[in-house]
Amino acid sequence: MNLGxxxxEExxxxxRFRCEYCRIHDLDAGFPHQADHVVSVKHGGLSGLDxxxxxxxxxxxxxxSDIASIDPVTGELVALFxxxxQRWSDHFRLDAEWIIPVTRIGEATARLLGLNLTERLAERRLLQSLGRYPSG
Ligand SMILES: [Zn+2]
Known part of the structure; x- marks a missing residue:
């Protein structure tokens, strides 16, 4: 999808130039951030700002193109953040370098997106030590 x-830019x-899922700033990421379709085009999502x-x-x-995930405990379908x-802080909180999900939506999203994979935690810890990532 080629957006203008x-x-x-908008x-x-x-x-504020941060990933809206893991909150890393685009200047600190190895590859440029992208405009993600929250609801993918495949599922009927449009390319408007909303x-x-x-x-x-x-x-x-x-x-x-996922919009939901299966809760491994209950087997239920849970929508992604x-x-x-929704507000990030309603579904996640930071504990040092960990992004802790506080809702089932947060859990499904953290699991699917691998928000706390080892290498991402290490990157976040480094960025926090440099004052480049929020620490709480
Ligand atoms: Zn991210």
Whole structure:
């Protein structure tokens, strides 16, 4: 999906240049952040600002076109975090370098996007030590 430059800039500015899932700043990521379709085009999502989120390449790739995940405990389908309709702090909190999910939506999203994979924790710890990532 080729979005216009203006739209991409607006998505980035609105997110203060941080991934809306893992919160890494685009200057600190190895690959440029992307405008993610919160509800993928495949599922009928449109390319307007109200369906776009700023996402790092890792979160965007892991999310793919998914909009939900299966809770491994209950087997139920759980929607993923929607940065346009929900607040990050209602579904996650930071504990040192860990992104701790506080809802089932947060859990499903953290699991699918691998928010606490070992290498991501190490990166976050480094960025926190440099004052480049929020520490709480
Ligand atoms: Zn991310």
């Amino acid at each position: 430059r203006k739209v991409r 998505v980035a500015r609105r997110a 369906n776009l989120a700023y996402a790092c390449a890792i979160c965007n790739r892991r999310k793919g 929607n940065p346009r309709q």
